Amino acid sequence: MLDLKRQYRPLHQELLDAIGAVLQTQQFILGEPVAAFERAAAAQLGVAHALGCSSGTDALWLALAAAQLGPGTAVVTTPFSFFASVSSILRAGATPVLADIDPATFNLDPAAVEAILNGPQPTPIRAILPVHLYGQPADWTIFARLGQERGLKLIEDAAQAWGAEWQGVKAGNLGDIAAFSFYPTKNLSAAGDAGMVTTNSAELAERVKMLRQHGMRRRYYHDEIGWNTRMDGLQGAILTVKLKYIAAWNSARRTVARRYHALFHAAGLAESGPWPAHAVVLPHEVPGSHHVWHQYVVRTRRRDALREFLAIRGIGSEIYYPVPLHLQDALKSLGYNQGSFPESERAAREVLALPIFPELREDEQQTVVAAIAEFLS
Ligand SMILES: Cc1ncc(COP(=O)(O)O)c(C=O)c1O
Known part of the structure; x- marks a missing residue:
């Protein structure tokens, strides 16, 4: 189904060198190895901010929490995805509202979403979270229109879609904020768990940075209940190498x-x-x-x-x-x-x-x- 060793063999020495460099500096959590990956990733996607974290699941939670989608708000997404697309909404304290998929693409059906937006909303819907399933972007023309017309945030679950594009714009640069996974089977993969949040909003990026480090803006001063969801330096270094080949x-x-x-x-x-x-x-x-x-x-x-x-x-x-x-x-x-x-x-x-x-x-x-x-x- 997937032979990761074929990808690893030609990169063996380059990856060992990158790992060795992290061991030399002993920068194991965030630090320059992750910052370097964040800069290269942002440049590749054409997005202003890219922030490394521990997994795609955490990236989704960070995106939702940064956008203040918590208790008293609802988020529309698809029932045909990996569990984290919905569990992250619940973990943020918001209510998931599901809409069916388009059978031709397996992605969230914009018409089904529109029908829900036109119906009763026991909890007010504040965001749509389409998933770019299997690496095929969701129909962003319609979701962008719906978002704009109704004042909704658009959150991309881009876990499976590094490098995918909708009308020339890369996934991760389509919505207000996006989440990527670098789980080892993903097309861009770490040597363990890792994820990333991308956004063009300086305000959302600042909130993600705060939330991924226990809600701290200043060391040991906690403004909100965040979480520990930082990217490891080793993963940053490995991903920087792989980014050149993706x-x-x-x-x-x-x-x-x-x-x-x-x-x-x-x-x-x-x-x-x-x-x-x-x-x-x-x-x-x-x-x-x-x-x-x-x-x-x-x-x-x-x-x-x-x-x-x-x-x-x-x-x-x-x-x-x-x-x-x-x-x-x-x-x-x-x-x-x-x-x-x-x-x-x-x-x-x-x-x-x-x-x-x-x-x-x-x-x-x-x-x-x-x-x-x-x-x-
Ligand atoms: C669509 C989708 N969303 C979210 C995730 C969660 O990513 P992770 O496994 O890195 O937590 C995955 C991957 O497993 C996924 O495929």
């Missing part, structure tokens, strides 16, 4: 995605979506966007049987995500039921992520597609 890696992912498309079409397995009937619905890049293919996710009816068939042949695959968030035990208190979000529920039954990473070879992809062809025949 554009090439994303471009290689796009090549891998194009090859899957060609192979599936050549095998006669591709059917038009958004819902599968007898073959496989392929993912696509929304016109005007730049997809970084963090995942290559197909839809198929007999998904679980196919996954088992592939596993027996030594082919990895993954389900992101098997249970939509509104049906998670931990989120029962939100009051949703089976049937609340039919597109998310259907996607959870049909999606299958196939192996994709920059170093994946064409012959390996041929093996994957041939196995799927055999299963469907």
Whole structure:
């Protein structure tokens, strides 16, 4: 599914040198190694402020807390994402309100969000939190309009989307504030947990800095209840090295995605979506966007049987995500039921992520597609 060693081998010495430099300076938490990464990251995204923290989950919490989305406010997001997209809203003290996805992109459906904004709001909605799922940016033209018209904050969950773009603007630079994850399986990855918040607002950036260090602006003077969520110097140094290669890696992912498309079409397995009937619905890049293919996710009816068939042949695959968030035990208190979000529920039954990473070879992809062809025949 993912062979991280192929990325590591050519970087071995460069990474060891970067780690050695941190050990020489003994700057283990924030400090220059993280500041250097923050400067390089901000420059790459074209954003004014980039702030390192401990994880993508914490980055989401920091973004929400910095934007003062706490008790008495509600935030609209998707039920078809990783748990942290919703749990971070609860951790900030705000109320998550869920809206269904667009079945063609798996991203939050702007029409569903608009319907919620036009309905009753038991807790006033103050923000929208779209997720750029699988590396495909959410429809920012409509979300930007909704945000502006209704005076809502836009928070990006860009955990899976380093380098993705909507109409030439990079993810992380689209909303008021954004969260990235550098979890080891992400397209830009640390050697452990790490995350980042980006924003063009000096005021929000200042609040993130304060909140990531126990609410301190001055050492040992605590203005608010913050948290300890700082980035390690070692992660900053490793990420600074990898940042130089991410554009090439994303471009290689796009090549891998194009090859899957060609192979599936050549095998006669591709059917038009958004819902599968007898073959496989392929993912696509929304016109005007730049997809970084963090995942290559197909839809198929007999998904679980196919996954088992592939596993027996030594082919990895993954389900992101098997249970939509509104049906998670931990989120029962939100009051949703089976049937609340039919597109998310259907996607959870049909999606299958196939192996994709920059170093994946064409012959390996041929093996994957041939196995799927055999299963469907
Ligand atoms: C969409 C999404 N949001 C948030 C996160 C949380 O990031 P982390 O695992 O770094 O806490 C992840 C990654 O796991 C994710 O995929």
